[in-house]
Amino acid sequence: MKFSARFEYALLALLYLKCEPDESPISGRVLSEKLSLPYRFLEQILTDLKKAGLVRSVRGYHGGYRLAVEPEEISLYDVFRVTEGKLEPYNCGEGENGDRCGQSHNMCVISSFYDDIKDTMTNLLKSYTLDKLCQASRNMGAPKAAPAANV
Template sequence: MRISARADYAVRAALQLAATQDAGPVKAETIADGQDISHKFLEGILGDMRRGGLVQSQRGGNGGYWLARPADSISVADVIRCVDGPLVSVRGVRPPELSYTGPAESLLTLWIALRANVRQVLDGVSLADLAAGKLPAEISGLADAPDAWTNP
């Protein structure tokens, strides 16, 4: 699985908003500077997140962006889906829409299992979890596995 720059930036922007959720609107420039993201690229991402219902915005001198829902009700998967679409696809197709024959027939089950595990991890972590630096135990456990940090 590959996480796009767009998804990475979107999650980082959402975390910046989660960390300042009670401070009122945050300007895109502030998010861009705080996360070292191109302002123009970030504006497009924030627009997608606004259209996807994850953030709200207000124009003007006191304007900016804020989360549309509490940070504990927005998962990392929600953010990624909003800017990149489905979490797992094969050649741009969702796994249930695929079919294989012959020796590759069981490949579909593998792709479905991969999607289920990706969902479990990304749906299981909220912006509030990340902003607080407190990942769920099952996620920390996966990262603590001896081979998690090595390149095969």
């Protein structure tokens, strides 16, 4: 029940690309230095973000990365799916384990609870967009004030 470094780094990179917009694309090297993140590792993540279509990349001399989508369109749910995989913590009935609910109704109860968790998380993640987060970042004066986006 923790977020991975991948998720955090992806988020920081995307926020940087959004909040510090530039004419030319920003290279992975520069990005890693600005954010104090390990270069190679960050590029792995950027590659994943690219495959998911959240980021475009330009190769070669003045190459680098930039957002591929409007920042209102990018939600943390998108980022999550790229870095953490799918959001299905329980398999009831399908999957390699077979039908586990056949054994006991308690399994099914747990399963429906997991579904609830999943839905709640999904909605919460979808409610946060890059755009909102960036605005919140600009409004940062008080260290730990507003919850930033409570719908």
